[in-house]
Amino acid sequence: MSVVTLVGRDGCHLCDEARAVVMAVVADTGDEVVELSIDDDLELRDRFADMIPVVLIDEAYHTHFVVAAAPLRAALGR
Numbered sequence: 001m002s003v004v005t006l007v008g009r010d011g012c013h014l015c016d017e018a019r020a021v022v023m024a025v026v027a028d029t030g031d032e033v034v035e036l037s038i039d040d041d042l043e044l045r046d047r048f049a050d051m052i053p054v055v056l057i058d059e060a061y062h063t064h065f066v067v068a069a070a071p072l073r074a075a076l077g078r
Contacts, residue, residue, distance in 0.1 A: 002076055005034045005056040007048050018053035018067040025072050 006022050008015030019035070026033050038045040038052060048054045051064040055072065062075055 002031045002058050003034055004031055004062075004072075004076070005036060005059070007036050007038060007044055007054040007056065008052045009037050009039050012052055014065060015053040018055065021067045021069050021072065022055065025069050025076070029073065029076050031076055 004022055004026055006015070006019060008018065022033060025031075036044055038049055048064070053067065054064040055062040055067055057075055063071065
C-alpha cells in the first residue's frame, strides 16, 4: 500500500480537481491519501508554492498542476 500525498491549498480550483482524481483512484486501489496545505507549512510553501497541486507517492514527486487518473494508477502499480 502506498501513501498518496496531495499538496495544495484552500481555494485552489486545480487542487479541487486533483483531489477528485486522487480520491477516485485510491477508492479503487485502496492506497492511503494525505492532504497537506502550503499555507500550513513554510517548507512546503518554499518547495511547491508555484507548482500546486502537487502529488507525491510515498514522499517521491509524481506530478503537479494537472493530475490524470491513468498515470496515477500506473504509478501505483494498479
